[in-house]
Every structure is written in structure tokens, then in C-alpha cells.
Amino acid sequence: MENLNLGFALAFAIGISLLLVFLRIVLSCWILPVLVRNELTRNGFRGPKPRFPTGNVTEIGRLRAASVPPAGSLKISHDIHSIAFPHFHLWQMTYGKVFVYWLGTEPFLYVTDPKFLQEMSLGTKGRGWGKPNVFRKDREPMFGSSLVMIDGDEWFHRRNILTPAFSPSNMKDMIRPMIESADRMLSRWAALINSGLEEIDVEKEITMTAGEIIAQSSFGISPTYGRPVLEKLRALQITLFKTNRFVGVPYGTFMYPKQTLMAKRLGKEIDDLLMTLIEERKRCHDDSVNMPKDLLGVLIRENKQGDCTTGNRSRNKKLTTRELVDECKTFFFGGHETTALALTWTLLLLAMHPEWQEQLREEITEVVGDGEIDETMLPALKKMGWVMNEVLRLYSPAPNVQRQAREDIRANRMTVPKGTNIWIDLVSMHRDRTLWGDDANEFNPERFKNDTCGGCKHRMGFLPFGFGGRMCIGRNFMVVEYKTLLTLILSRFSVSLSPSYRQCPSIMLSLRPAFGMPLVLRPLYTRSSKI
């Protein structure tokens, strides 16, 4: 009898637990999202109809798959929004420049209207918006809890710690490693061409070189040591891209168990490599006086002063060892991929516009002459600056800016409820004809000649580095690297289009050419005898 009672109690307990689990799933997958959707609709926001618990992800997947241009298509158009973001392109036609869509059970406010964005910015203080929580778990192996992922006071404090690493004096010291790495790349190109190769995938080449540069200039390590970190970061990026289709869908990671585990394993392997690097640096420079002032030096000093591993964190609020590794990982990745893509897209545009290649070469001859480029010359490369901005407008390597409302935000007499994610679509905003004129999809660097906003009708219409206090911390580094590398490339090679290039800009965190960037390069013998 006692056994029977025990069995009944057990069955009852299991039954109640299953019921609670079931209710929890129903609540999180259907009831709560429906309530949030009703609130957003009451507040005046419309958008494509979601099907919970997947939201709009199925439609997004279908539209994306259908948007890849067929092989053999020779046309290169800069009107890329319908290829990069086919779902936004379609929904904009019905719902305009501000609407709500759903990644699983997570609401996203889509914004491509700078006026609305400005009103939101005015309606909230800097710390009133953060970064979407929904990406945190998914991107954890890549960014951990580094600057890009944190909010509020913690972000503010960390940003202050890291900013000095990007001071002008530090930037000056970074030019030498940039020249050395670029020299190696250009000599390799010359050797490949001499051996009969007709075209080179410049995306692959420049990404590798930009990786070497960040490894050397920010972490003081040789290409041999930096390469495994970069290779693993690349593999991690590809793995995360495969799993991110179901971001926001409850239990979405279970759809890709193998990739999720692989991402974790790669993340851990990168952590271990970086930890060895950090320990090595600490051992070689055990007093802060001799510590190099590069990014790793700044981070280690903050880690040491706080002595966080012993639990003094709340007193000093310095970096923990875990945070230090996360920051290194973020800078390793963010510090090379975006700049490399900006240069890659630049070479495509210059290959299509030989007249601009010539103009830049003339400017280089005037400013740099036959000597070696240094940091004092960079501001005088003005036309190169216009070209850079025009490339960042048409092919912004960071194709969107993401935020999350940490409090209710008022804009345009509407309320964006606390918790709503915000997706600012730069690919669309940067080619909006009402802001840029009829030539919005054309390459015209002169629009930046007398105006840092490129003649855009709204000052928040051009945001390649984001906006407000969270604006990209590495933008000065990017400009230095961009101008240095482009000067060296254009001084030694001319670029032209290859028939094997297939225009298909795709999103993999950043905006990249899906099939690489093969270009035809021809050595110029005017400035350097190194080839």
C-alpha cells in the first residue's frame, strides 16, 4: 500500500512538473509574444504577420535563399539591398521605413528613417539603450562579455579603459607594422603574377594581412603566432552564421546541436591561445613601466591594477581575466575583418572606375612622393578620404546597427516599449534616394568633397560607424590602416575587373562578397623597385 502511495505521489509530481514545463513553454512561445505584439500594434507599429514561436524567420530564410543571383550573371549593380536584405526590401514596400518584425519571439523595430532615429536618440539618454540580449548567448563564443556586448555603467567604465589604446600617439606606432605586413602581401602578389596567375582573390589576401596587422600592432605578436587565432576566428564566424537562422526562436540552438557545440569548442580554443599570449606578455613585462602601450598593454595594466582574480572587483572595478580574454578576442576579430572588407570593396569600385584610380595615384604622388608614408601625410590624402566614405556608404562592412530599448522610448508620438530590439538598416538608409538624390546607387566620391555627410539631407543618414556614445571605438585605427594600405597597393598595382567576379554581397555579421573578390592586378613600376 505504501509503495502504491509512493508511486502515486511520484506520478503526481512528474505530472505537475510536466504541466508546469508545458505552461512555461506556452507562456514564453505564444502568450507573452502575442501580448507584446498587441502592445506594439496599439502604439502604432505595423509589420509582417509573425507565426509564433518562429516569428518571421521562415519567411526570411525563404526570401534569402531566393535572392542569390544566378551564376554567370555579369551585371554589377550597387543597388544591393534586395540581395543583402531581401526580406527588408520586400516589407519596406508595404510597411515603410519603420516597422516591427519578429526573430522568433523577439520583437525587432526596423528603422531606416534617420528622422525617426534622431527622435529616438533625443528621447533617451545614452545608457537608456543597450545591445540586444538575444544575440548575447548566440555570439558568446565570439565576443563573450566584451565591450560590444555590455551595457550601462559597466559599458561606460570599460569604454573609458579602452579608449586610450586608440590615442593618436598609439596610432602613430601602428603604421610601421602596417607597412611591413602590406609589403609582404604585395611582394606575394608580384610573385604570384610573375608565376603566371591572372587574378588574385583580394578579399582573402587583404583579410589575412589585416589580421597580421592587428596581431602585430595591438598584441605585439608575429604572423606565425597570430595565424591560428585568426583561422579559428574565421571558422567560428562561419559556424555561428550557420546557427544564427533560428536566433530568437525558443530552444533554437537545439536545431543545430553539432554547430553549437563546435562554436563552443572553437571559442574555448581561441580563449586558450589568447590566454597563453597574455601570460607570455605578463611574464616578459612584469612591471607596468615597461609594458608596451598597445591594446594588450592597456588591457593587462587594467587587469593587474584591479587584481580581479582575487575578488577585489567591486572595489576597483577593473578587468577580470575573463573580460581581458573577451576583449582581446573582440579586437582580434573586429579589428581586422571590417577594415579588410572596406579595402576589398574599394578595390572593386576602383576596378570599375579607373579614372578614380588615376586621381588617387596622382594624389599619392603629390602627398607621399617617392618616400615612405607616415601619419602626418594621412590627412592630406583628401580624395582618398572621399573614396573611403563613398565605399562605406555603398558597402558598409557593418551593414546594420543594433540596439535594445532599456526603457520606454518616445519617438514621433509613438512609444517604443522597453525590451524592444532595434535594427537600423544602413544598407537601405545609405542608398535612400530621398536622402541622397537620384544617383544614390552610383559611385560618386565627390559628394564627400565639401561635406562629411556626403550631401545627405539628414545628418543621421550616414552612419557607417554607428552613432552616439557607442560609436565605433576603432574608427581612427581603421582610417590609418585604410589609407596606408591603399596607398601602398595603388602605388604598386593597377586593378581591373575579372570576368570570374560574381556580385553577391551577403551578410555574415559583416557585408562580404559571397564568392570572394577575384581581381586582375598589373604591377606598376613607377614608385617602388621592390616588385
Ligand code: HEM
Ligand atoms: C570599416 C571599419 C569599421 C566599421 C565599418 C565599424 C563599424 C562599427 C559599428 C557600426 C559599430 C556599432 C556602433 C553603434 O552601436 O553605434 C562598431 C562598434 C565597435 N567597433 Fe567598429 N567598425 C570598424 C572598424 C573597427 C576596428 C578597426 C576596431 C578595433 C580595432 C573596431 C572595434 C569596435 C568595437 C570594440 C565596437 C564596440 C563599441 C562599443 O560598443 O562601445 N571597429 N563598429
